[in-house]
Amino acid sequence: MELTLTHQLFQLCGAMLILLAYAGHQLRWMNAGRPMYNILNGLGSAILFVYAVWPRFQAGFVVLESVWVVISLYALWRATRKDKTVAEHA
Numbered sequence: 001m002e003l004t005l006t007h008q009l010f011q012l013c014g015a016m017l018i019l020l021a022y023a024g025h026q027l028r029w030m031n032a033g034r035p036m037y038n039i040l041n042g043l044g045s046a047i048l049f050v051y052a053v054w055p056r057f058q059a060g061f062v063v064l065e066s067v068w069v070v071i072s073l074y075a076l077w078r079a080t081r082k083d084k085t086v087a088e089h090a
Contacts, residue, residue: 007051014047018068035079042072 003011021040024030030037045068052061 003051003055010047011051014044014051017041017044017047019044032075033079033082035076038072038076038079042069042076045069045072 017040021037025032025037045065049065049069052058052065
């Protein structure tokens with residue numbers, strides 16, 4: 001099954017979200033411990049994960065994107081817990 005232009009655009013958006021977070025971190029205008037970095041990574045990975053599973057299963061891509069999503073969600077949870085702890089002690 002060939003992907004339509006719409007599907008290709010969604011894939012590009014997913015990749016761009018991940019790359020935006022990576023570039024932002026490397027250029028030091030985005031902190032990897034803050035929620036926005038992890039939201040961009042998690043959302044981009046989730047989009048790409050869908051296309052790794054459908055329409056044609058791609059094992060390597062599934063592993064990469066699923067692990068990336070899990071790490072991003074854990075980091076986001078950790079960042080929000082840290083923010084909550086700091087606010088409680090202020």
